[in-house]
Amino acid sequence: MATLVERLEASGLRLTAQRRAIAEALDGTDRHVTADDLLPQARARIPEIGRATVYKALAAFVATGQVGEFALPGEPVRYDPNAGVAHHHAVCDACGAVIDVPIGDDLTHLAPPGFVAHSGDLVLHGRCAACAGQTS
């Protein structure tokens, strides 16, 4: 699969050195990070990156459709570098991990009879494999 930098460039977005560093810090699967999570990781690449630059870059990335926004009620927005691939999410209620569930956009089989589903966001709640394996 192409890297996030490659996908953003293919979508026509011009990447400055700072935006490239932010995209590299964000890239990966099963990553759902807040802008505040991302800032130190981007600064590890280019120390002078500011918070406003991170927010503006993320907004530009979201506008391309290659980066998604995901938020649980009452929590800050997390950014999802895997938005080019339709997927849903499983949330671990113990450790907070958010894991991609790539079942696609076809929710027809989940919808009530006769219901025409256009889109949907499915969030599974439970325990991730690591947390489910703990006895305490």
Ligand SMILES: [Zn+2]
């Ligand atoms: Zn967990």
Ligand SMILES: [Zn+2]
């Ligand atoms: Zn995701």
